[in-house]
Amino acid sequence: MWLKIPYSADEFLVELALVALAFAYALRRLLRCRLATGLAVSWIVALVCYAGIAPLISSLLIGSSAIGIGSLVVPHTSMRPAPFALLVGLSVITGLVGWTLPLPIHTHSAYLSILIGICVVRWHAIAATMQSWPASWVQAIDVAPGSAALAVMAIGMVSTCAWTPTIHFDDLAYHLGLPYQLQTLGYYRMDAGSQLWAVAPWAGDVIQGIAQLVAKTEARGAVDSMWLTLTLGMLWNLGETLQLSPSARWLMLALYASVPLTADTLTGMQTEGPTAAVAVALAWLIQRDLVPDRRSLMMAGLLGGLLLGLKASNVLIAGPLGLWLLWRWQAHIPWRTVPIAMAAAIVVAGSSYSYGYVLAGNPVLPLFNGYFHSQYYLPINFRDTTYETGLHVWFLWDLIFHTSHYFEGADGSLGFVPLALGGSLLIAITMPRVRPLALVASTAFVLPLTQIQYVRYVQPAMALLLPAMFCGIPSIDLRQHENRAVLTAVALLVLSNLAFVANGSWQLYGGVLKDLWAHGELKVLNSYAPTRRIAAIIREGYGASARTLLVDRRYPYAAELAGTAFVTSWYDNELVQMAWNADVRTDGVQWARVFDRTGANLIVVHQDDYTSALKTALSQARGVRVSTVGDFDLWALHWYQMGVESRASPETVAVTFDTSSAPPGATLVSADLNVRCKTGTTPIEIRWDVTQEDSVHKTRSENISCGLLGAAHSSFEEAVSAKVVGFTITATQSRLVAIPLQVDKATVSLRSDLTAERDLAWHWQRRLLGWVTP
Template sequence: MTTPRPTQASRSQAVLLWGGFGACLAGIALHRAWSAIAFPRVFEHLVLALLALGAARLLQRALRWPLATVLAATWLAASLAYLGPLPLAAASLLAGAAIALGSFILPGPVALPMGLVLVAAGSGWWLSVPLHHRATDAIACLALVAWRHDAVAGALRLAWRSFDASARAAPGSAAATMLLLGLAATSAWLPTMQADDVGYHLGLAWELQATGRYAMAAAHHAWAVAPWAGDVLHGIVQLLAGREARGALNLAWLAIAAGALHATAGALGASDARRWWSVALMASLPLSLHLLAGMQTELPASALLAVLAWLVLHGDLPVARRGMAIALVYGGLWALKPLHGLAALPMLGWAAWRHRRALGAASGLLLALVAALAGGASYAHAWWRTANPVLPLLNGWFRSPAFPPTDFTDPRWHAGIGIDLPWRLTFETPRYLEGFAGGAGFVLVALAGAWWLALREPRTRALAIVATLALVGSALPMQYARYLHPSLVLLLPALVAAYPPGAAARTALWALCALQLAFATNADWMLRTGALKRVLAHPLDDAPLFERYVPERLIARTLRERDDPRPVLVVAGRVGALPELGPRARTTSWYAPALEQAAGIATADPSGQAWARLLRAHDIGHVVVDDAHATVALRNGLRLASADEVARVADATAWRLPENAGP
């Protein structure tokens, strides 16, 4: 029997594939990217992987389940131990209610993301009304699940059957993918410590928990009326759990993204194994681990973009319901962040073209209204309250009095865009992210050949074009790696569907996943400095991590317990604000331009009298400062105001001022 000779097409595929991997290895060598690996952290992930595999093997002998299924159960049990039962129960209850709502449009697992958009939209329009309490939200969720229990149970059964069938059809790929997903999920075990989360995102959830409503005080925080869908959902889960539950909700978004990528790859005709590959590539991206550790919008945006791609590709859905679902999910992307809505415009155009015969003027207007209702709550409130629907963005145009009349931007992330952006993003990552080389992953270079093949192959061409346009569109306003992540995730199903066959190519793909995992901590300072190790050592106890990384959070916990309704001023330093103090929070950072300016003037007076007058004018009850940013003027001002030190954690201090403090 003779071996078939390789065709010209297969040879060109091999050249493209191995050329990309060769370029990746050359880039690592030329830029000495290997020197940026945090080797102690790599061993942490390796040990966790071995422990999970060992536990799963023991369970597999007893249960006779596929290894992927046992691994999923193992990681879920570990998450229960490190997140706690209440957050996971709260996220599960919200998911059940979301399925109940979403199933009115489309039944099955796809109802979950649509339902989450509906919950965020419905709550967003009524955020300022004091309706948001633990009891009311729990009753509403339980009532929805009870009312639609058949739809919820049906969606869960279908999801289980699909997972089980695919895990049995490609056991090796499924097990490896579940191992990577579990390692990514460990980032969700970290308490909330990222700067934007502590300085902004947490505010909405804590304000709902404290007062039952959201005040939207743009004068105290420039982002108070920014798109809030992600934070609304975090707030609801926190209300249900009675404590912060960010990690549990992030696991739900990870599951949605994984399921949507798997289904989208299948809609492109990918085999069972290749469907798992798209999920594995996503799970191994360093930014995926980073996003699971925080509250940024790019994690839910990645999930919703993948869901949108599946809705466009799936040919068996009723046209009217598909249109409604697409409009709802597209509105949800706008509700997360304007950039996500703009990045999805090529996808929306593709959907309109595919279904142009069924899309009349009346139905088009109806779907536009659905998208506006799903995504417009924050924009409407912002326009009404501040005269700028995207405050603090574009304020040079809208000139809202709540922010200086300039267009907010971050000059750190304007390195420029060119044809070499994928290379620079991969190997010169600090120019595009607060991270290290490789922190954006290696997909764009290593799979550049597969990218070209996806653009050429008819079955993957449309999605590859749409994802490429989304990447370019996301990079145009600001070259920031995190903003490109959802579009990169969207590209993955097209890459694996067009990926050349062969055992060597398959091995190379899994080697790419391992390489990205080795660089996983290069996108996140917490993971890079050993936060995961400390979480493992202190399950369900965030105090040791707060003391090391953000001691202000422990001080905020103390101040929340004090019966003092007066404002708490955070002097900008290690953290910009502590919105977890709810409506009492004030800051001298750029989040509050008026107070920032006043603090600057006060700091220029070394006697402290200006600081004392400022504290009195704003009726400040407590001042929180990290000692490195306590200027002579501030210290003298606190002395003149007769402030007493009431709490100290590490190098952060809280001072209490008497009533009517001042000189």
């Protein structure tokens, strides 16, 4: 394993730790605070610098509002910590917002007003929940300053993963879709045709979307940091409930942060980070409340709903926790509250499953599609066989020392906790006070691995295992000299995990953090995610009618283009079949059909993927390479036809276009008009007339002025919902002048609007409007 240590990445992390330590010592002398407090301030300042002040303020605003809402359910007592109230509030927020996703009401001003309003109205409850936190922080550090400093240092080193820009595969292919659609469109399209996972449980992405809306920029790093903070806070409180000493609790936090998989939760938008926070909160509630009341059951329902709203497979964690709850509370369950608690869980978790069933025909698309037969996937049960290696006697050993067989990371990504503290877990099982938690955590660890041997899925279970394992260790307390050896052993375990922490994140392992520090975010994106730079070029340089086709099955990174981009990978069941044999015919006909079907006027191609068929299709579509970033080229296609000019009067000229070849359904109309005129004349009125097959007319007028060179230009972009059967441009001068108005060039592009055809939320809006307005 010495050969597996990522020495280069570790060297950089150590350098950052030394810088933080120097600042912490300076703050300690300046503010007369503990070293742990100085370290915390140093790492928080670094997070602000790299994750961004707007995203962090956005996350703090969401967190404060969540406390305000959660405190309505969570009674304000010293036994209900702020992280718990925050998680309960987040469950309510995600539940309510999830049901409104298809409605065009999600704007920056709306969310900013609502969140600020909640903070104002619930200010006293928020302050009362948070008022004891500073004193508790100081007291916890004073009791065990050394362990606290180690924990804060470990947490700070891992928090550097939140600095990096979003470059994970799943984020670029899927998770960024919901935040960018809310920011761009004001609603979520639920386009299961273009992205197979579009209606998968979305609670985690909802929080990311709200934060991005409020911050007006991506807020992934700040939101991931919030989830980690909540997990650590609930671990502290669970350890206190289990009567662990402060030293033990600090070392438990350090150990959780040092697990390499924890670092991975901060680099992307996957659900393991929030799942860990919710799972520990539920475990704390069950362990704490031996005699539950109605509020306890309601809180359990809300948190259970959030757990299932994050991911369908979280049932493998929720199930054991639910059985523990029934066993522990069986004699005291307030049965009259059970229907209300179940209804709360359904409200929080049910939006994605309901919309998935109603709009896509499968509540867990693409899972179990052999039963539901949704049109958006093959009629088979989806199963990822990449990590189906099977279980065997030495499986746990291989999971620790040969982790690369079960994860995209390197060996050692799981860390060494299961090996070092496995005996402590066995001891914990013999302890009546800890036995239920130990059994639940062990079950939550094993169950996901029976379905797929993918180590990332056990990360939430690690958060549950650690408190149980620590209960099986001899008491760790700095005041007891005889236990210093145990304390030292656990600290060495933390350092061992930190030595391999970069193996759990390909970003740390690949040196992304070092590149970010040395060259900035732009360099990182150009090197590791060039398609993100191309997406920025498309957003900034092309209009709303731009449609992009990514001709690459390996990098289907279309999420941030908010539904205006299409991929030829398995995420799109229709296009992948059309493009599957497109290179067989060298005449480019099949690629031209793909272009026509998507209405694409922009094509992104990896330089290794050019074929004779694709080159021919690009040439026939009058394609021009407009940009190159890294190994990717951006092409612009020039689909247009010329109009026929006619003059109705000396001051009026009209252009008519042949629409017989227009697409049969929803159409994108893009037109340009260049005219020659006399400078200094009165404004020229331009009138655009579109006639649809359903006899609907769309008209737009505008006034333009003749430029200094005697020319004027106007353009028109419109998305119509039916076939275009007529299109005319009319230009009129207010009076006759010496040089009559002349058309220099008039073109129109009529392209298929696959975006509108696949917009399930838009079709749902129309049905809803029909019900409301007969």
